Amino acid sequence: MTRYMLKRTIGAVIVMWAVATLVFFMLRIVPGDPIAAMLFDVGDPAAAEEIKEKLGLDKPMYVQYAKWFLLVLQGDLGNSIYGSNIQVNRLIAEAAPRTLSLATLSFIVATMIAIPAGLIAATRKNSNLDHGVTFFAFLGLSMPDFWLAILLIIVFAANLHWLPAIGYVPLSEGFWPWFSHLILPSIAVGTAFSAIVARMIRSAMLEVMKSDFMQVARSKGLRENTLIMIHAFPNALIPVVTVMGIAFALLMSGAVVVENVFSIKGLGRMLIQGILNRDYPVVQGTILIISAIFVFTNLLVDMVYTLIDPRIRYDK
Amino acid sequence: MTEQTLAAIETETPPSLRRPGFMSVVKSDKKALVGLIVLAIFLATAILAPLISPYDPNDMDFEMMEAPSMVHPLGTDDLGRDLLSRIIHGTQISLFVGISTVAISLFFGVALGVAAGYYGGWLDNIIMRYIDLQWAFPNFIIAVYLVAVFGSGLLNVIIAISLAFLDDFARIARGMVLVIKEEQYVAAARTVGTSDFCIMWRHIAPNAVAPIIVQATVSISYAILGEASLSFLGLGVEVDTPTWGLILAEGRSFISRAWWLGVFPGVAIMLTVLSINFLGDGLRDYLDVRETGDPGAS
DSSP states (O other): HHHHHHHHHHHHHHHHHHHHHHHHHHHHSHHHHHHHHHHTTTTTTTHHHHHHHHHTTTTTTHHHHHHHHHHHHTOOOOBBTTTTTTTTTHHHHHHHHHHHHHHHHHHHHHHHHHHHHHHHHHHTTSSSSHHHHHHHHHHHHHHHHHHHHHHHIIIIISSSSOSSSSHHHHHHHHHHHHHHHHHHHHHHHHHHHHHHHHHHHHHHHHHHHTTTHHHHHTTTOOOOOOOOOOHHHHHHHHHHHHHHHHHHHHHHHHHOOOOOOOOOOOOHHHHHHHHHTHHHHHHHHHHHHHHHHHHHHHHHHHHHHHOOOOTSSSSS | OHHHHHHHHHHHHHHGSOOOOOHHHHHOOHHHHHHHHHHHHHHHHHHHHHHOOOSSSTOOSSSSSOOSSSSSTBOTTOOOOOOHHHHHHHHHHHHHHHHHHHHHHHHHHHHHHHHHHHOOOOHHHHHHHHHHHHHHSSSHHHHHHHHHHOSSHHHHHHHHHHHHHHHHHHHHHHHHHHHHSSHHHHHHHTTTTTOHHHHIIIGGGGGGGHHHHHHHHHHHHHHHHHHHHHHHTSSSTTTTTTOOOHHHHGGGTTTTHHHHHHHHHHHHHHHHHHHHHHHHHHHHHHHHOOOOOOOOGG
C-alpha cells in the first residue's frame, strides 16, 4: 500500500514537472510569439525591449527555462507585468482560498443533493420520482453554469434581495457573511456536478442491488433501510469515487467561469483577467496551480479509493 | 464477399438476432425522440438562419431594451438589436463549433488511439504519455489556455476545443483496439498480407465505432457549452459575431431591467445541449455502451 502510494505520488510529481514544462514552452514556441504580442501592448518599443531584458526574455530559451524552473522549485512564480508588478505568489495566495472555499462548498451542496436523489431514483426505479430525478439530472448537465448563475442573481439577489449578488467575504469576518456570499455561486458550480454524481449513484446502486450478497442479506430478513444504507450504499460508492476526480475537474472549470459572474477574485477570475490583460506570468502561474490542485485531488481520490474498499490491495 | 452473398446472409439472419433499427428505438424511447426532434429544429434553424431571421442580427434601432412584443418576439438588447434574430444566427456558430470541433478531435484522437493500440511499443508509450499529460488539466482549462496562447477568434476557438477533447477519443480508441487486435479476423487479415493501414482502417476502426459515437455526442454537448463559456468570458469568437455566450455576456449588465437578455439565450443553449444529451442517452442504450461517467465532462 505504502509502496503504491509512494509510486503514485512520484508519478504525480513527474506529471507536474511535465505540465510546468509544457506551460512554459507553449507560450514561447507557438507561431506569432504570444509573449512578444503581450509586450507590444506596452506601446513603446524601447520600453518593451527593457521589459524583455528585465524578464530575461532576450536570453536563449534553455537558459530562460532553467532559470524559470529553478525559481518555480523555490516557489517563485515571477511578478505580474500588468499594473502594480505584484508577485504572482501573493496574488495566488489571496485568490486560492476563495476558489477552494467555492469548490469545497459546491462539493458539499452537490453531494447533499446527489446522494439522496441517486438513492431515491435507484430504490424507486421507474417511478415518477425516478423519472423526475433523471430529468433534473439531464437538465443540470445541460445548463451552462454561468447562465444558472445569472438566473440565480435575477431571482435571489435582484428580485427577492435574499442574498448578495456579487463579491466575497473571508471566513475570518464571520461565518454568515462568508457563507451568504458563496451560496449562489456554489449552487451554480455544483449543479452539473450533482447531476453526474446522482446518475452515477443510481446506476451503481442498481448494479449492487442485483448482486448475490444483497440476495443473501435480503433472505436473512433484514429491513429495507438496513439493506440499502449498510449493504448497498457503501458498495455503490466505490465506482462513484472513481469519477469524483473527473467530476472535480468540472468544479474547477465551473469555478473559473462562475467566479467571473459573481466577481469573486479567485483563481478563475485571476486567470481570465491575466489573459485579457496579457499578463503571461499570471496566466502561467494560475494554470500551474489549477492543474496542481487537479492532479493532487486525483491522487487523493486514488488513495481514498483504497481506503473505502478493503478488497483493493495494490502491493500484490 | 460479393454483394449477393452479403444480401443472402442478411436475409438468412433470424429477425430476433438482428439489432432493431435506430429509428424504431428512437420511437420507443421518448427522451431520444424529443431530443431528435428538438435537435432537428435547431439544425434547420441554423441552415435557414438568413431566411427565417426577422431582422439582421447586427441592425441597431432606437427601440432599445424593448420587452418581448409582436414586433420583437424576444425583445431587443441595449443597442436596439432584435434578440430573436441574434439567437437564430447564434445557432449557426454554436452547432458549427460543436460539430466541427468534435469531427476534428474524433479524427485525430481516433487516429492516435488506433496507432498507439495497434503498434504498441515506443509509439504507444509516447502517445500515452501525451494523453496522461493532457489528463492533468481539466478540458475547459486546456481550452482557456490554448485560447490565451493562440488568441481568440472562431478558428482558434475550434482548434482549442478540438485539442482539449483529443485525449478522450484517443483513450477510448486505444482501449478498443487493444481488445480487437487479438481477434481472429485481424490475425487472418494479417496472414493474407493485408497492410497495417488497411487492417486499422477496414477491420479495427469499424468495430470500435460504438463507444466512439457515444463519446462524440457527449463531446458535442460539452463543446457547445465550452464555446458558450469562452464567448461569455470574452475569449470566444469576434465581438461582431452573435453567439449565445456573447449575447448573455453583453446582456448581463442589464438583466435587472431587461430579464429577457439573461433568459432567452440561455434557454437556447440549454435546449440544444439537452436535446443532444437525450439523443446521446438513446444512442448509448441502442449501441449497448456501458456508462462509466462522463469523461468529457471536464
